[in-house]
Amino acid sequence: xxxxxxxxxxxxxxxxxxxxxxxxxxxxxxxxxxxxxxxxxxxxxxxxxxxxxxxxxxxxxxxxxxxxxxxxxxxxxxxxxxxxxxxxxxxxxxxxxxxxxxxxxxxxxxxxxxxxxxxxxxxxxxxxxxxxxxxxxxxxxxxxxxxxxxxxxxxxxxxxx
Amino acid sequence: xxxxxxxxxxxxxxxxxxxxxxxxxxxxxxxxxxxxxxxxxxxxxxxxxxxxxxxxxxxxxxxxxxxxxxxxxxxxx
Numbered sequence: 337x338x339x340x341x342x343x344x345x346x347x348x349x350x351x352x353x354x355x356x357x358x359x360x361x362x363x364x365x366x367x368x369x370x371x372x373x374x375x376x377x378x379x380x381x382x383x384x385x386x387x388x389x390x391x392x393x394x395x396x397x398x399x400x401x402x403x404x405x406x407x408x409x410x411x412x413x414x415x416x417x418x419x420x421x422x423x424x425x426x427x428x429x430x431x432x433x434x435x436x437x438x439x440x441x442x443x444x445x446x447x448x449x450x451x452x453x454x455x456x457x458x459x460x461x462x463x464x465x466x467x468x469x470x471x472x473x474x475x476x477x478x479x480x481x482x483x484x485x486x487x488x489x490x491x492x493x494x495x496x497x
Numbered sequence: 498x499x500x501x502x503x504x505x506x507x508x509x510x511x512x513x514x515x516x517x518x519x520x521x522x523x524x525x526x527x528x529x530x531x532x533x534x535x536x537x538x539x540x541x542x543x544x545x546x547x548x549x550x551x552x553x554x555x556x557x558x559x560x561x562x563x564x565x566x567x568x569x570x571x572x573x574x
Contacts, residue, residue, distance in 0.1 A: 384574045401573075402505060402506065402509075403573075404503065404505055404547075404566055404568065406550055407547065407550045407566070410550045433573060433574075444574070445573070445574050465574070468573055468574060469571070469573055469574040470571070471571070472571060472573040473505065473547075473566075473568055473571055473573075474571060474572060474573030474574075475505055475506030475507075475569060475571070475572050476572040476573075477506075487506055487507040487510075487569070487572075488572050489569065489570035489571070489572045490570065490571060490572050490573070490574065
């Protein structure tokens with residue numbers, strides 16, 4: 337959802353999903369909420385960005401994401417519950433994933449974890465990102481600069497985003 | 498009885514649809530045969546199957562109104 341000033345409105349993040357890229361305004365809104373969490377001593381944020389990979393002499397210009405929305409909600413709820421139960425110092429988790437077109441250089445995944453202390457904030461954020469890539473029913477179609485496309489899947493041992 | 502089948506990712510592309518209803522299918526294996534009849538290209542792809550948002554790993558009985566999803570490997574992030 338875009339407001340009258342052309343800005344993405346955070347309230348339109350529904351069941352963890354938002355249409356198009358995750359904008360600076362959405363990120364700023366979430367970061368702004370941190371000052372209310374006076375029981376937290378550390379926040380860890382992961383931003384996944386669309387990379388302009390070059391494959392067979394063609395460059396990725398965008399990714400089109402699609403999702404099984406009901407199952408995304410169920411699986412993301414489970415991930416949040418698992419993190420909160422495994423990391424007792426964690427106080428909150430925010431997850432936002434894009435659907436639709438996200439261009440190279442734009443943000444398609446945000447994970448923000450707050451905790452009493454830095455170690456659990458960082459570790460839990462990393463764990464949440466890995467679970468999201470493994471468990472969320474989301475698919476991505478890489479669109480190249482010549483408008484051809486290719487479906488991509490996550491590799492378990494891949495260390496990049 | 499009728500079940501709703503959802504196709505995602507590359508499977509939506511190769512079948513040309515996101516959704517199709519199938520009547521009178523009692524089990525997942527029945528449904529697989531019907532899908533292979535209607536969309537023979539599907540058998541060339543890897544995918545997992547969920548019933549009502551839960552991934553299944555073996556055959557099971559289907560009930561009227563069940564939602565079955567054919568899901569290629571995930572690629573979020």
